[in-house]
Each structure stands twice: as structure tokens, then as C-alpha cells.
Amino acid sequence: MTTILAAEHLTVTLDDRTLVKDLDVELAARDRVGLIGESGSGKSLTALALLGLLPEGMRVSGRITVDGRDLIAAPDRDWRRVRGNTVSMVFQEPLTALDPLMPIGRQIAGPLRLHRGLNRTDAQAQAVHWCERVGLPDPERLVRALPHEISGGQRQRVALAMALACRPRVLIADEPTTALDVTVQAQILSLFDELIEETSVALLFISHDLPVVAGLAQRLIVMRDGRVEESGATGDVLRRPQSAYARQLVTSAAQVTRLTVGTVER
Amino acid sequence: MTVPLLDPTIAPPEAPVVAGARVRRGWSPSLVAGAVLLGLILALALVSLFWTPYALDQATPGGRLAGPSADHWAGTDRLGRDQFTQLMLGARTAVWVGTAAVAVAFALGLPLGLLAAAGGRIADDAVIGVVDILIAFPTLLLAMLLVTVYGASTLVAIIAIGVGVCAEVARLTRISASRIFTQDYVLAARTSGTGPIMILIRHVLPNIWHTLLVQATLAFGIAVIAEASLSYLGLGTPPPAPSWGRMLQEAQPTVSVAPWNVLLPGIAVAIAVIGVNLLGDGLRETLDPQLRRNRRAVKR
Numbered sequence: 001m002t003t004i005l006a007a008e009h010l011t012v013t014l015d016d017r018t019l020v021k022d023l024d025v026e027l028a029a030r031d032r033v034g035l036i037g038e039s040g041s042g043k044s045l046t047a048l049a050l051l052g053l054l055p056e057g058m059r060v061s062g063r064i065t066v067d068g069r070d071l072i073a074a075p076d077r078d079w080r081r082v083r084g085n086t087v088s089m090v091f092q093e094p095l096t097a098l099d100p101l102m103p104i105g106r107q108i109a110g111p112l113r114l115h116r117g118l119n120r121t122d123a124q125a126q127a128v129h130w131c132e133r134v135g136l137p138d139p140e141r142l143v144r145a146l147p148h149e150i151s152g153g154q155r156q157r158v159a160l161a162m163a164l165a166c167r168p169r170v171l172i173a174d175e176p177t178t179a180l181d182v183t184v185q186a187q188i189l190s191l192f193d194e195l196i197e198e199t200s201v202a203l204l205f206i207s208h209d210l211p212v213v214a215g216l217a218q219r220l221i222v223m224r225d226g227r228v229e230e231s232g233a234t235g236d237v238l239r240r241p242q243s244a245y246a247r248q249l250v251t252s253a254a255q256v257t258r259l260t261v262g263t264v265e266r
Numbered sequence: 267m268t269v270p271l272l273d274p275t276i277a278p279p280e281a282p283v284v285a286g287a288r289v290r291r292g293w294s295p296s297l298v299a300g301a302v303l304l305g306l307i308l309a310l311a312l313v314s315l316f317w318t319p320y321a322l323d324q325a326t327p328g329g330r331l332a333g334p335s336a337d338h339w340a341g342t343d344r345l346g347r348d349q350f351t352q353l354m355l356g357a358r359t360a361v362w363v364g365t366a367a368v369a370v371a372f373a374l375g376l377p378l379g380l381l382a383a384a385g386g387r388i389a390d391d392a393v394i395g396v397v398d399i400l401i402a403f404p405t406l407l408l409a410m411l412l413v414t415v416y417g418a419s420t421l422v423a424i425i426a427i428g429v430g431v432c433a434e435v436a437r438l439t440r441i442s443a444s445r446i447f448t449q450d451y452v453l454a455a456r457t458s459g460t461g462p463i464m465i466l467i468r469h470v471l472p473n474i475w476h477t478l479l480v481q482a483t484l485a486f487g488i489a490v491i492a493e494a495s496l497s498y499l500g501l502g503t504p505p506p507a508p509s510w511g512r513m514l515q516e517a518q519p520t521v522s523v524a525p526w527n528v529l530l531p532g533i534a535v536a537i538a539v540i541g542v543n544l545l546g547d548g549l550r551e552t553l554d555p556q557l558r559r560n561r562r563a564v565k566r
Binding site for chain 1: 386387449450451453454455456457458460469472473
């Protein structure tokens with residue numbers, strides 16, 4: 001299967017500190033890769049680097065290819081055609097990731113108008129359709145709601161609809177369930193599962209929560225302090241962790257027994 | 267092993283959707299008071315376009331420095347001209363200069379502030395430098411300089427006041443816009459490929475315009491005072507066009523004989539400025555999404 005998004009020896013530095021070192025990741029259609037690590041390990045930075053959106057002052061080296069084209073030094077204009085169109089992203093905190101003053105329908109319609117050139121009416125119709133698809137109730141009415149008028153789980157559904165609206169082929173999800181409570185988390189995860197299956201989008205799922213990632217990903221990348229500690233098939237990493245850090249991670253997760261809960265067969 | 271959790275395929279039991287049925291906001295008292303006061307001044311200015319009790323330069327039989335009467339609601343000045351007519355025309359000048367100066371201030375300050383917030387470090391430093399110089403430079407001094415070069419006219423007064431006020435506008439725009447730029451939804455917009463100009467239009471401006479609108483009302487108040495000050499010093503609207511500031515100045519020598527001639531233009535300035543300030547406060551309470559949300563939460 002052809003690779004859509006790949007990073008080779010991705011390294012991010014700020015002044016003389018190395019924040020992400022030598023990260024390799026490859027995503028083809030339907031791939032599900034989990035990126036796991038504690039906070040400050042460079043997970044979110046990796047996600048932003050993969051979209052060419054690093055904060056001012058940070059330097060990135062290595063290769064980031066989208067559909068075979070190296071974009072590491074590409075101008076922002078080229079990146080903008082990729083973002084939201086080929087690769088899109090869902091954030092941790094859905095309340096802050098949605099514009100508080102814009103009705104959610106218009107927010108979902110935004111990328112559609114941008115990348116698909118749809119007019120207002122068509123984009124809005126698509127937005128309604130997407131609201132329905134991510135399981136939002138009464139979509140006709142909900143598209144006019146402001147983000148603070150709906151619940152946290154509904155907001156994350158909106159964010160997901162927004163990210164998938166242009167039918168990207170890679171979805172980067174940065175801790176998309178961390179800010180939600182456990183029952184809502186389960187619903188959102190199953191929605192992810194369903195939509196990924198349906199749209200055959202490749203997923204890079206970032207989390208600090210091993211059980212959640214293990215339930216979703218085929219491959220795992222374990223990060224710590226910007227370095228890749230371990231990388232391999234989910235089953236291998238869980239059963240035969242090579243690095244000391246991965247071993248600790250798996251053991252502690254197993255001790256809390258959430259591992260069994262998290263890896264529910266679906 | 268399968269542990270039965272909640273059935274995750276079921277959509278959540280719905281939180282009430284309150285969209286479309288927005289709670290109607292009450293009017294804040296200061297909004298009403300401000301609108302009434304400012305409305306009074308605006309009405310004077312508007313009516314003066316069609317009708318004034320007397321012609322401006324008409325010396326009337328009531329005599330000089332007469333007190334308020336049925337013939338002359340605000341008395342007459344030392345040349346026997348009707349004071350109320352002058353007040354009305356002065357309101358027109360004040361409203362015109364205030365509005366135009368605010369327009370100039372925003373035309374300059376808004377792009378500057380946005381440039382500072384969006385244009386990276388170099389642009390930011392440059393704009394801060396310009397704004398600091400402008401703030402350190404007194405508006406009156408700037409006006410005097412311009413008047414020395416171009417002569418006293420309403421237009422020079424408008425530009426001088428506009429440039430003086432634009433520093434505040436630029437500073438506020440920069441602060442509010444850079445706060446928005448750090449928000450997740452701007453990052454989210456960028457991850458979906460939105461360009462910098464569209465981010466400004468779609469996300470930044472809608473989230474700061476309420477702050478700017480309040481600033482505009484305050485700037486209007488400052489402009490009205492500045493216009494009166496300039497005219498008082500003879501640097502603003504040149505005669506014969508009446509201005510509250512020059513009415514004050516002309517009435518000054520006779521203040522012991524006809525105190526109302528000084529009082530009334532002063533009160534007019536005060537009404538206009540208090541009016542816009544109250545209006546600004548009221549608008550802030552009504553428009554600020556944060557305050558609005560809190561208030562709504564309290565109601566529930």
C-alpha cells in the first residue's frame with residue numbers, strides 16, 4: 001500500500017535543545033498508529049511538525065513527505081493545500097479548539113469552502129450531513145448552535161466532523177479523548193473506530209493513555225523526552241516490550257487493570 | 267476477554283439543544299442612560315441641519331448677555347446672538363469631528379495593531395515603537411504642530427485627534443488580536459489549511475470587534491473633549507462655524523456677568539462625554555461574550 005504521510009529522522013530543535021529526535025513514522029491508508037508518551041515527551045510537537053506548524057523559533061530537520069513529496073522546507077502556501085485536505089487534525093480540548101463565536105455549522109463548512117470551493121449553501125448542507133454522520137442529534141438545528149451551547153462530547157464530535165469534512169487521508173488525533181469523561185470517551189473512541197473504517201483514513205493517535213491507544217492502534221511508537229523508546233506492532237510492544245521504559249509503561253498499565261478494560265474487543 | 271462496558275454505539279442521551287432559542291438579553295441600565303444622553307446630542311446636531319431658533323449671526327433684540335428666556339432658551343452671548351442656536355451647531359461640529367476622528371484613528375490603528383499581532387516579531391517591534399512614540403507625544407502638541415503648518419481647520423483638527431487616538435486603538439487591537447492568535451481554534455483553523463488573511467477575517471476580527479467597539483465609543487469621548495480643547499485654544503474649528511470649545515473661550519471674559527454662557531457649553535461637552543462612556547460600558551456588558559455567558563449561567 002502506498003504511503004501517504006511519512007516522516008524520516010524527524011528532529012525538532014529549539015536553540016540547542018532537542019525536543020524530538022529521529023522520529024520515523026509512516027502512514028498508509030487504513031493504518032492506525034499510536035503515539036504514546038508522558039506529557040512533555042514531544043508527542044504534540046511531532047503532530048504539529050507533521051503539519052508544518054511548529055511555533056516560531058523551532059527548527060525542524062529530516063524529511064516529511066506527503067504523497068511522496070518532501071515538504072520539510074516547503075513554503076506555507078504548499079502546506080496549506082495539504083492541511084485539512086490531505087492531513088487534518090483533532091485536538092485535545094474541543095471547547096478551545098472551536099471558535100466560541102462561530103456557529104458550529106459554519107466551522108465545519110469552513111474547510112469545505114476552502115478546499116472544495118463549495119458555496120455557502122452547499123457547504124452548509126454538507127455540514128448538516130456531517131453532523132448527522134458523527135451522531136449529533138437534530139443536526140438542522142445544531143449547526144446554528146455556538147460551541148458553549150453543546151456538551152463536551154458533542155463538541156468533540158463537531159471537531160471530528162470538521163477534521164473529516166474534506167475527506168482527508170490522514171487524521172492526526174492529539175489526545176482527543178483526554179478531556180472527556182470515561183463514558184463519553186468510550187463513545188468518542190467507538191465513533192473514531194467507525195468513521196476510520198468508513199472513510200479508510202489513516203490515523204495517528206496521540207495519547208498518554210496506553211489502554212486507549214492499545215485498543216485502537218495496530219502499531220505503537222513509545223516516546224520519552226523526545227526520543228523514540230520503542231516502535232513496533234501493538235501486540236509485540238504489549239507482550240514483549242524491549243526498552244525498560246516501555247516495560248514499565250505496560251506493567252503499570254496492567255497493574256491498574258485498565259489494560260483489560262481498555263482493550264475491549266469491538 | 268470482553269468486558270461489557272456501556273454500549274458505545276448508542277448516541278449520548280441528549281443534552282438539551284438550546285441553539286436557535288437564544289436567551290434574550292436585557293438592556294443594561296448604563297446602555298440605556300448612555301444612549302439617551304448621546305441621543306440628545308445627536309438629536310440637537312440632526313435638527314440643526316434643518317432648523318435653528320435663529321440664524322447663527324443674527325443679533326437679536328433681546329440684548330447682549332441676556333439670561334435664558336422664552337425667546338432665547340439659553341440666553342444670548344456678548345454680541346447678542348442666540349446661544350441655543352450656537353449650542354445646536356456646536357453639537358453638529360462635535361459629532362462630526364468625533365466621528366471622523368474615530369474613523370481616522372481606526373483606519374490607522376486597526377491595521378497597525380493587526381500587523382503587530384500577525385506579522386511576526388519584527389513587525390511587532392516596529393509597531394510597538396511607533397505606538398510608544400505616538401503615546402508619548404501629546405495630542406495637543408501634535409495638533410499645534412499641524413495647525414502651524416497647515417492653518418487651523420476642522421480637517422486638521424480631525425487628523426490631529428485621529429492620529430493621537432490611533433495609538434490607543436493600535437495597542438488595544440494588538441493585545442486583543444495576539445490573545446486570539448494563541449487560541450487553539452486559530453491553530454485548529456491553521457491545521458485545516460486556513461491562510462493568515464482568512465484567519466484574521468473569520469476568527470480574529472469577530473472575536474475582538476466588541477472590545478474595539480467599546481474602544482471606539484471611548485475614543486469618541488476623547489475626540490469630543492480634544493475638539494473642544496483645540497477650539498478653546500483657537501486651533502480647532504475656525505469661526506464662524508460654532509464649536510463648544512470656542513463658545514467657552516468667548517464667554518470667558520464675561521463669566522461674572524453671564525455665567526450660563528460658560529456653563530451651558532461645558533454641560534454640553536459633559537453630556538456628550540458621559541453619554542458615550544456610559545454607552546461604552548453598556549455595550550461592553552451587552553456584547554462581551556465572557557460576561558454574557560456568565561450572566562446567562564447565573565440566570566439558569
